[in-house]
Amino acid sequence: xxxxxxxxxxxxxxxxxxxxxxxxxxxxxxxxxxxxxxxxxxxxxxxxxxxxxxxxxxxxxxxxxxxxxxxxxxxxxxxxxxxxxxxxxxxxxxxxxxxxxxxxxxxxxxxxxxxxxxxxxxxxxxxxxxxxxxxxxxxxxxxxxxxxxxxxxxxxxxxxxxxxxxxxxxxxxxxxxxxxxxxxxxxxxxxxxxxxxxxxxxxxxxxxxxxxxxxxxxxxxxxxxxxxxxxxxxxxxxxxxxxxxxxxxxxxxxxxxxxxxxxxxxxxxxxxxxxxxxxxxxxxxxxxxxxxxxxxxxxxxxxxxxxxxxxxxxxxxxxxxxxxxxxxxxx
Numbered sequence: 001x002x003x004x005x006x007x008x009x010x011x012x013x014x015x016x017x018x019x020x021x022x023x024x025x026x027x028x029x030x031x032x033x034x035x036x037x038x039x040x041x042x043x044x045x046x047x048x049x050x051x052x053x054x055x056x057x058x059x060x061x062x063x064x065x066x067x068x069x070x071x072x073x074x075x076x077x078x079x080x081x082x083x084x085x086x087x088x089x090x091x092x093x094x095x096x097x098x099x100x101x102x103x104x105x106x107x108x109x110x111x112x113x114x115x116x117x118x119x120x121x122x123x124x125x126x127x128x129x130x131x132x133x134x135x136x137x138x139x140x141x142x143x144x145x146x147x148x149x150x151x152x153x154x155x156x157x158x159x160x161x162x163x164x165x166x167x168x169x170x171x172x173x174x175x176x177x178x179x180x181x182x183x184x185x186x187x188x189x190x191x192x193x194x195x196x197x198x199x200x201x202x203x204x205x206x207x208x209x210x211x212x213x214x215x216x217x218x219x220x221x222x223x224x225x226x227x228x229x230x231x232x233x234x235x236x237x238x239x240x241x242x243x244x245x246x247x248x249x250x251x252x253x254x255x256x257x258x259x260x261x262x263x264x265x266x267x268x269x270x271x272x273x274x275x276x277x278x279x280x281x282x283x284x285x286x287x288x289x290x291x292x293x294x295x296x297x298x299x300x301x302x303x304x305x306x307x308x309x310x311x312x313x314x315x316x317x318x319x320x321x322x323x324x325x326x327x328x329x330x331x
Contacts (some may be wrong), residue, residue, distance in 0.1 A: 085140070092153075206329070220255070
């Protein structure tokens with residue numbers, strides 16, 4: 001199927017799912033290294049034809065002078081320049097729009113949502129089109145979908161299907177959140193962060209070089225000192241070993257757990273589980289810009305050894321450990 005036909009197909013599905021109405025929203029995708037396809041100005045996504053699909057260069061200029069690309073073209077080009085997106089879906093899901101007006105971020109309720117879309121940032125917006133895309137691009141580097149307050153969503157993916165599914169899942173997740181807020185009597189309140197964050201305070205003082213011996217020693221000390229981590233570890237029978245690997249410097253550290261505590265730290269690569277990643281993504285994890293499980297699900301961090309299903313049985317202690325580790329300043 002050609003890229004033009006794919007765009008027409010997914011525009012219709014977005015309309016049928018009521019993720020867009022009227023003439024709102026825009027779609028785009030990469031075609032080769034230097035060109036893109038994007039919907040034209042005032043093109044109705046639910047009723048696209050080939051004439052509504054505009055081929056543009058890297059500067060946003062249409063190859064056909066008689067066509068006009070979407071007014072959001074600068075946003076799309078900025079996202080392509082700053083991420084590895086192959087397709088972008090920018091639409092106006094009604095429940096997400098309503099939610100964004102009274103909240104500052106969205107925290108999913110279910111595990112599927114948590115490790116598919118993660119916590120979704122809501123970005124301030126005060127113009128009809130996105131004239132300052134920098135924050136959108138920054139957040140899309142670590143989140144597959146973002147919300148623009150009072151404006152809509154931007155989802156990226158390896159193809160239109162992935163970006164569509166992320167958009168659809170977010171709208172459904174927000175619908176569920178409205179139900180839970182109503183049941184709990186929460187009106188116009190921001191959703192709090194996960195309960196496991198309680199009691200985790202930022203550590204002041206020295207900043208550590210990422211994955212240095214001093215950094216890793218601080219991770220071990222803070223985890224073992226935390227009663228919630230030890231309690232979660234003991235209840236789930238946390239006894240395993242985890243190797244963390246930094247690709248650029250080929251640095252590895254293996255942390256060994258027994259009965260819910262860290263009992264050994266060394267620079268071997270023999271952990272039962274091994275998670276590998278580039279410095280950019282490890283820094284995002286330790287700076288609390290992305291959840292480590294979500295980063296692994298998205299492929300930003302790679303589970304090189306071990307099965308995610310088995311690792312998930314220790315979700316609570318590992319989640320608590322990373323929440324603690326994110327309080328330790330890194331350079």
